[in-house]
Amino acid sequence: MKFAPTHISDFDADILVRCPQCERCAHLLAVKTETWPGRSRRLTCGHCGHCRDWDNWSSPNADWQLGFGLEVWHKTSCCGEVLWAYNADHLAHLEKYIGAELRECLPDPERGHVNQSIESRLPKWMVLGKNRSSVLEGLATLRAMLPQAGG
Ligand SMILES: [Zn+2]
Known part of the structure; x- marks a missing residue:
């Protein structure tokens, strides 16, 4: 099975985050403005109504800590x-x-990371064969956290 190279930024238009106000699942949306295309972000929480904009959002650096005190859900x-x-x-x-x-x-162990695809940027522990079943269990845990439709 082959995977088309996919960049992490393909997924960051609508990031699920922990609401800083009620700690439930909120959306962090990319908002395009004329002055700062792609650099604005809007947090909206369907649970408590919390809403906040950032005009100077720098690109998430592919981590669970998104900056501005936000964490991924x-x-x-x-x-x-x-x-x-x-x-x-x-x-x-x-x-x-x-x-x-x-x-x-898979990243080539001899040549290192050959491109910027999401696979080449996965931490090594995630792709080690001995960790595979644990990682799949962890992914199932993440899936169980998916908000219900509309949440
Ligand atoms: Zn909230």
């Missing part, structure tokens, strides 16, 4: 590390990738 400890995903699409991508029997896009 889908986060669990796994193999002594933090396993996380931005949203359902990102999670599905990770499940497909980690769950595949053959992972032809």
